[in-house]
Amino acid sequence: MSFKHLRIMGSVRLVVVLLLLPFLFSAEKASVAGERELKSLGDGKSWQTAVYINDSDKPGPVVIVIGGVHGNEPAGARAAYQIRHWPIQKGKLIVIPQLNVAALDANTRFTPDAIDEEKDLNRNFPYLGIAEHSRGEIAKEVWQFVVDQNPDWLFDLHEGYEFNVSHQPKSGQAKSVGSTIICDVSRQSGAMTQRMLAAANQLVSDPDRQFVLKGRGPKKTTLAAAVINVLDKPAMILETTHQFQRLPVRTRQHRAMMNAALRQLGMIDADCLHLMTPAGDIKRQKSYVAVYDDSGASERGVKTVTGVLENDCDIEVAHLDARDIREEILSQFDVVLFGGGSGSKEAAAIGSVGSEAVRHFVMNGGGYVGICAGAYLCSAHYKWSLNLIDTHVFTGTKQVEGLGPKSMWYRGGVTTQRMQLTERGQDVFEEVGEHLRVRYHNGPIVSPRGMEGLNPYTVLSWFRSEKVLYPPQEGTMINTPAIVIGDYGKGKVISISPHPESTDGLESMLPSAIRAVRRMDSSDF
Secondary structure, rough: OOHHHHHHHHHHHHHHHHHHHHHHHHHHHOOOOOOOOEEOOOOOOOOOOEEEEOOOOOOEEEEEEEEEEOOOOOHHHHHHHHHOOOOOOOOOEEEEOOOHHHHHHHHHOOOOOOOOOHHHHHHHEEEEEOOOOOHHHHHHHHHHHHHHHHHOEEEEEEEEEEOOOOOOOOOOOOOOOOOEEEEEEEOOHHHHHHHHHHHHOOOOOOOOOOOOOEEOOOOOOOOHHHHHOOOOOOOEEEEEEEEEEEEHHHHHHHHHHHHHHHHHHOOOOHHHHHHHOOOOHHHHHHHEHHHHHHHEHHHHHHHHHHHHHHOOOEEEEEEEEEEEOOOOOOOOEEEEOOOEOOOHHHHHHHHHHHHHHHHHHHHHHOOOEEEEEHHHHHHOOOOOOOOOOOEEEOOEEEEEEHHHEEEOOOOOEEEEEEEEEEEEHHHHHOOOOEEEEEEEEEOEEEEOOOOOOOOOOOOEEEEOOOOOOHHHOOOOOOOOEEEEEEEOOOEEEEEOOEEEHHHHOOHHHHHHHHHHHHHOOOHOO
């Protein structure tokens, strides 16, 4: 189930799970290889959200992990969504990845359409002497659920905007809580906190971005404060920092802190820091897609790709940066996707080790989807190319009268071009017509390279018009391949020059491309 569809599908899956409950508990309790979605909160309401309960059926702590309380803090939600897959050895792990689904969808801190005094969901919980009861529908139901679970620990994953260590607030402003662990040191042991700080800071090289402890406790009427104050149980708020850090960095920091906490509690006995997908047969239920999100990749493009993929209930997305492009991490996924931006910068960021990891991943059955810059990257043209598909790129420099030397790959700003699907393309992209108009922004113009060791590609669509900026480009784009597919070892590669994912009415072509190349052999996991 995709990140965005947790609430939409929650009630349907709940019914199915309840019907199958005896089988789930008899067949899967012996395994600790994945999450069990057993219920949802707010059934039938606009804020309905899924709850994942992974019960080891062995005595141990009950731990609740919350993400997405504030909608403009996506790293906590995504990290929680990944942590739900972790295998536990004892106790019970309960994860609510998207507590405030409407705010996450709107990318706003506050709950849309809530009355003013209830807009900040994390100020609506009880606190002795201040608020006897929770305020608002979401907080009331969530709090009752927490009380019923009677957790031994609660961890609430958040994001600050600036780094606490280096942030210098202006007069009257509060200091940012970015990159902090907020807890009440008077009510809990410091051993876990120190282990979590060390785990997070092991990932941080800049002293100005180090994680620090804020030990006076969470603000009153927050969910974590309610657990401490009302239930007399330990709770923490874990804050990463949004400023200057892309999503994979922040989710990795959250995972590092939670990995340290759960190991301290004895709930996991192996390092789960890089575990983002489930293991075992449960993995076959969806396509798991790693989207590259680092230097060279357009942040706007990554956001568009992610939104399109997460509209498909059969696809689950994780964001990887260059540090993650390694064989042991890629092997968790069915498909890796490199989107728009700069192919050369993407190649430079992942380096030779990352490039070899991608090739090994595809060679052993993984899928690769490259869009625009990602299509340049997978080509067999440049010294920095991955050489995954036998495409030569029309490029080079030519003299243009009155303008001097000009690069031929560059054709100017965004345009709409005509594209025609082949018969094979119509099979792959059966949800759209044969003749299409698609957004184009300097994607590669390709032809066969004839590189030894690479199989010929198959054309899925042709450009039937062209964008020309300089006279030497005339006639070089029209009737050339727009989308091609090819085999590389046991895997498949799709190279997409235009941008169907950002073209109204063609967005579904991207999930179709994922399904066309996804890893199908479960023995590869």
